[in-house]
Amino acid sequence: MEFDTAHITSLFENATEGFIVTDSKAGIVLVNPSACRMFGYQPEELIGRKIELLIPPVSRHKHVHMREGFYADPKNRVMGHGRDLNGQRKSGVTFPVEVSLSTYIRHGERYVIAFIVDITHRKEIEQSMLHQQKQLESVSDDMRKLNAELEAKVEERTVILKEALQRLEQSQEELSGALDKERQLNEIKSRFVSMASHEFRTPLSTVLSSASLLSKYTHTDEQDKRERHIEKIKASVKHLNDLLEDFLSLGKLDEGKIGALITEFDLDALLYETVEEMRGLAKAGQMISYRYEGSETVSSDKKLIKNVLINLISNAIKFSGEGSPIDVGCSVQNNMAVIMVKDRGIGIAAEDREHLFSSFFRGKNAINIQGTGLGLHIVDRYLHLLGGTVALESQLSKGTTITISIPVKLP
Secondary structure (H helix, E strand, O other), X not given: OHHHHHHHHHHHHXXXXXXXXXXXXXXXXXXXXXXXXXXXXOHHHHOOOEHHHHOOHHHHHHHHHHHHHHHHOOOOEEEOOOOOEEEEOOOOOXXXXXXXXXEEEEOOEEEEEEEEEEOHXXXXXXXXXXXXHHHHHHHHHHHHHHHHXXXXXXXXXXXXXXXXXXXXXXXXXXXXXXXXXHHHHHHHHHHHHHHHHHHHHHHHHHHHHHHHHXXXXXXXXXXXXXXXXXXXXXXXXXXXXXXXXXXXXXXXXXXXXXXXXXXXXXXXXXHHHHHHHHHOOOOOOOOEEEEEEEOOEXXXXXXXXXXXXXXXXXXXXXXXXXXXXXXXXXXXXXXXXXXXXXXXXXXXXXXXXOOOOOOOOOOHHHOOOOOOOOHHHHHHHHHHHHOOEEEEEEEOOOEEEEXXXXXXXXX
């Protein structure tokens, strides 16, 4: 039994926690050295004094109330978790503590054991951690703000870059368009030089040779020979005149000197008159049929429609053989005039159709046939002025049908 008492005494004397035992009236009856060092008292200064001596004055009244509540319902408990408890040294300095309470009864009287730990170092660590946490939160806030600013700047730079790329893309498109136009112009120029050198050389050679031969036929009985060469000269001059007319028409269109002049006229009479004029240019055996349906009086540009029809019938005559029929028809209804020209000529290859309305374009099977390659291009330009459209159907060696649709006003 003495061995056990010695161990308990050693534990009490050498414990790092402060042990304070109070009686039922809160008087201190026992205190260990660690508690004395913690609060700065000698044991005799504490024995018999109230426990409130070790509590800051501001909390003593509250502690008395809490002590009385503990004695009314004594239970072992830990105090200090979740709230701050402070002790007060003899010097008057306060310090944070954590207190565990136990109770026992001896000789019919209740005693309370207070196990006291100085948590000053722990609180300093907690405060340091709180301070570091606040610093971290501040740094985090600064980083969030910086990130927001960076995101805004990135977004701004992205918008600027996007606009710059759009401008660059637009510039590239404009440059590409300009290069395409330049290539087209060079191609047109090449076609023009090729066509002009061919188309002008042939009739001019005919005129020169026929004029030279005319001078040799001086006798009366050679009149038929003279007339034959005169007809060749006339045909060549007419061909040259047609070439010049095509060039003049294209030039006026490019300069914007040709516009639609809307008047009221008899469309049937205009088309019939044009067909009759073209019959005189037909090859041997070529028959041009004509039919008309619908209202005769319309409002549109009389001259442009006639020029379009002349071009289409001329092509039909040119690209059809002798004895080949040509059909011309017109139908007017719902304020729309639909004019059709059909031949049974050489036709147009599928790969050539998309280029037919380009200037100076000649199909591969029409290289040896006189022409500027401007006819259908001028037709398309005239139809654009009239607000009309053109459609083409063709098969090689079977013929071509061209249908134009022109909006007209009916009386």
